[in-house]
Amino acid sequence: MKEDIAKVRTFAIISHGGAGKTSLAEAMIFDAGATTRLGKVDENSSVLDFEPEEVKRKTTISSSIYSFTWKKQPFTLIDTPGDFNFISETKTSMQGGDSVVVLADAVDGVRVQTEKVWEFATEFGQPKLIFISKMDRERADFAKTVQDIQNNFGKACVPLQIPIGAAESFKGVIDILSGKAYVYGQGDSGKFDVKDMPADMVESAGRYREAVVEQVAESNDELLEKYLESGELSPEEIRGALRDAVISGKLIPVACGSGVGNMGIQPLLDLIAECLPSPLDRGPVQGLSIKGDAELTREPDEGAPFSSLVIKTVSDPYAGRLSILRIFSGTLAPDSTVFNAGKGAKERFGQLLRLKGKNQESIQSAGPGDIVAVAKLKETVTQDTLCTERDPIVFPSVELPPAIYSLAVEPKTKGDEEKIFSSLSRLMEEDLTLKLDRNDETREMILSGMGEIHIEAIVDKLKRKFGVEVNLKLPRVSYKETIKAKARVQHKYKKQSGGRGQYGDCTIEMEPLPRGEGFHFYDKIVGGVIPRQYIPAVEKGIAEALHEGTLAGYPVVDFKVDLVDGSYHTVDSSEMAFKIAGSMAFKKAMSDAKPTLLEPIMEMEITVPDDAMGDVIGDLNSRRGRVLGMETKGYKQIVKAQVPRSEVLKYAPDLRSMTAGRGMFTMKFSHYEEVPGPLQDKIIELAKKEKEEK
Known part of the structure; x- marks a missing residue:
């Protein structure tokens, strides 16, 4: 029913690493009554950061999803990694949300990675809500952080909540529209009293309220006209227009609090319910036909054809592949067959699972806005579209940055090369920025990712999940060799050792070419001095020899060879003889043509x-x-x-x-x-x- 879908809130929590995203998410699910204990990253009790690699580093590596209920509304949060090393996990999982909660650190402000994930949210058209975290930390500065936010993201970012105190004296938040003060007690229970606003904060709250009213008025022509005439809007008018302003991106609410201290979380959850969009507010989702020649849409309606996007894949050597889907339209039930539109493959699954951090629960149906998991799909990986075969659609995949850090990888145990390849292939199903290539020039297996921490985490997973241990080292650089001058060389290959001999004679002219041109061979033989059947052998000899230059053994590039003269023997000449002659002529010519190294x-x-x-x-x-x-x-x-x-x-x-x-x-x-x-x-x-x- 549309009334039910209108209550759904599915959002990603994003920011730079260390901003407190997981602590905020833990406080949300605890205050909603979904957990009985407030999970703490530093105490290894988090239900969201549970992978051994995350516990070891005390940082989020894999996005984690938790579905819970807040005041009878279905909420699903996506806790994303903040470190650029895990950018693939962040960006692909963000597609599962209709909106984002962006954290800004009250001590450090907006960082580079915060800007990057903000750009992702803008790319996906997701409305934003900002939460200034760590208000209870030493040197926390709300006003300075708001200024930093506005300098980076614009004046549309306006506080709807302001803190009562800061650092050790932080004790709650004020809702500037209602004037209510949420004052918290000692500890991290999340218990608070609702009081009147402290008298010494009325003036500053009024200034912040005025900024909100101005921003709301500017988002609505009728309200703007009234505001310009009277200079004021009623609380009902502000509340009525606030949601539309947030969903349209004309206003970005700013809240504040502490995830670790569990303060300001309930008002934040209320703000999410009030301001952030449901799947209905998001509207139809755009896609393409299988051939890519027609634009299609899917309405967020349970009666529409089923469609979903795989936002995450988890590979396990024992349990198999777990695919996590965001449903955009229609409904999904256990024991169903779905259609992978991009691969043209039918996939069948058994249980339908709702995710609660490290735990899962079996459910009987799911619809628009839900994020669910299904197991053991054979063809499907992250970014694939699953839908009905009768009404196929393909949702666009995201563009991810190329890998920037590479290491040569080799097994600690000889003979494990194939095991490395198969295990890393499984991990590449989870992580789209992870690459494994064979460099034929340096004869190394190259593992590439987004940074040192990324590769270290992958190596830890290899050992834990698949029992494969590897050695890592810096890869060799793929240098090339080329020439800077022209050269003309003759080489006669002649061999006589009883019986039929070997004879091949060729003269070549070698000349440099512009960068990127590669190798070109031209047959300029006239008068049949070399029979036609032997000319390809000369070219083949050069083509094989250029893989190892005369300077340092690197491949030779960007030159041309003209085969201009030669001779042959009616009995002793052969393809092999001319191949050797071509190879030797090339080596002599290169030495004479001012060889040089390229990097x-x-x-x-x-x-x-x-x-x-x-x-x-x-x-x-x-x-x-x-x-x-x-x-x-x-x-x-x-x-x-x-x-x-x-x-x-x-x-x-x-x-x-x-x-x-x-x-x-x-x-x-x-x-x-x-x-x-x-x-x-x-x-x-x-x-x-x-x-x-x-």
């Missing part, structure tokens, strides 16, 4: 706070980087640069250290450039040494 250059975009800018620029210069441009965004600086790959193999942990975890970056391959002379000598010497040791 991969990465394109980087680094976002850092103002106060770290000098250190970051100086560090980039020390890494032979070229700064291409800088852009100011609030209190943050965005630096665009190009840096050699060899200089940024450990940039993820280095930037974290430089900025105290407040910086983030993206990185992708740009192009190859010549290595400076003195460095070439070192690389060549190291390559020779490695070759001798083999």
